Amino acid sequence: MIPQSDPKRSFDAAQEDIQRAIQRVFERGLFILGPEAEAFEAEFATFLDVRHAVGVSSGTDAVALALSAAGLKPGDEVITVSMTAVATAVAIEDAGGIPKFVDVDPATRCMDPRALAAAIGPRTAAVVPVHLHGFPTPMESIIAVARRYGLLIVEDCAQAHGAIYQGRRVGSFGHAAAFSFYPTKNxxxxxxxxxxxxxxxxxxxxxxxxxxxxxxxxRNTVGPGSNRRIDELHAAVLRVLLPRLEAGNAERRSLAHQYRSRLHDLDLELPPHVDGAVYHQFAIAVEGRTALQAFMAARGVQTAVHYPVGAHQQKRFACGASALPVTERLSARLLSLPVQPEVARDHLPEICRVLAEGLRCNRS
Ligand SMILES: Cc1ncc(COP(=O)(O)O)c(C=O)c1O
Structure with a gap:
């Protein structure tokens, strides 16, 4: 089976350096918030060209902490997209906020700035744009709307490490930004x-x-807090992988380019063509997704669905949510092909062949 993604292969590609980094941590014997975390924070901040990076326990916690630290108050309304990992909405609630979902622009699959402007109400305090699948949200328009209404901006960059918008990396546009280092991320x-x-x-x-x-x-508790630290082993491994991120992102862009040239005349919608994207996912939109996914799996190609329903349609958040036609259309059609370099580089023609065959069978 060609997997949709396989983080083990990314770690295998850097195996010797990772082993050395892990050994260094064990020899030092310091496992939480030590020199590896400190060095990673400095290196990641330099990479993004921001002044501060603070390592935390997950991307979900990063969104919640960024909102709270930026000044969100309990009961404040936070506008975000429904076309995201539900973690974004969960984190907003975790910070005491009330998520309000808006639609995405089909041209970017990210927050539609006009939808943001239309959704702002008296309780709106913040906006969380999500750089979905590695596409940079058009931040210029988001910032213009947010400034007009005095909103906090927290970027959700969980899927967009290294993505560039107008010459700057995402994560450097808002009051704060959140990153996830979940194993499958770039x-x-x-x-x-x-x-x-x-x-x-x-x-x-x-x-x-x-x-x-x-x-x-x-060590005197002077304000709210919990245990949301990053540990040394993770920071040490991230320090090995960060210098390889740019090459990985460039290869993802090249794989996306190859997909485009092989798939452009098939009966499907290609992902947006946005400069600076880092293709965390390469998601096509197709009719008959379930049948196509099963067809491809039976022929050894695993695909994935990100995400089958929008956050606004999930039971926790559905009450009072209004219809979001672009999100609902995409949620029913998106199918993520393998684009992780270690998986896709040797199999792209085969993946395209099986996909084309599946589409033909779907039609007949
Ligand atoms: C857009 C988005 N936001 C937030 C998160 C949460 O990150 P984590 O899984 O590290 O908590 C994820 C990861 O799944 C994500 O894709």
Whole structure:
């Protein structure tokens, strides 16, 4: 079976360096918030060209911590997209916010700035654009609307490590941004980890406190907090993989290009062509997705669905949510092909062949 993604292969490709990094941590004997976390934070901040990066326990926690540290208050409304991992909405609630979902623009599959402007109400305090599948959200328009209404901006960059918009990396546009290092991400750890990044030293300091019991430098609890730390083993592995991220993203772009040239005349919708995208996923939109997915799986090609229903249609959030036609259309049709370099580079022609055959069978 050609897997849709396989994080083990990414780790295998850097095996010797990872072994050395793990050994270094064990020899040092310091496992939580030590020199690896500190160095990774500095290296990741440099990569993004932001002033501060704070390692935390997951991407979900990163979204919640970024919102709280940026000043979200309980009961504040937070506008985000429904076309996302439900973790985005869960994290907004975790920070005390009330998620309000808007539609995406089919041209970017990211937040439609006009939908944002139309959804703002008296309780709206923040906006969380999600750079879905590695496509950068058009931040210029989002920032213009947010400024007009005095909204906090927290970017959800969980799927967009290294994506570029107008010459800058995503994560550098909002008051703060959240990253996930879930194993399958473009930059993934062997377990749960995340980071909050910001240019604002006060936000960074609040996140540092909130990830560690609300402690100040004297280990006195001076504010809200919990245990949401990054550990040394994950930070050490991320330090090995970060210098390889750019090459991985370039190969993802090249694979996307190859898919486009092989699939352009088939009966399907290709993903948007957006400069600066890093193709965390390469998701086509097709009619008859379930049958096609089963057909491809039976012939050894695994695909995935990101995501079968929008957050606004999930039981937890459905009450009072209004219809979002673009999200609903995409949720019913998107099918993610393998695009992780270690998986797709040797199998792309075969994947395209099986896909084309599946579409032909679907039609007849
Ligand atoms: C867009 C988005 N936001 C947030 C998250 C949450 O990240 P994590 O799984 O590290 O908690 C994910 C990861 O699944 C994601 O894709």
């Amino acid at each position: 930059l993934g750890a062997p377990g749960d980890a995340g980071a909050v990044v910001t240019d604002d030293p006060a936000i960074a300091q609040r996140v540092r406190r909130m990830r560690l019991y609300g402690w100040n430098d004297e």
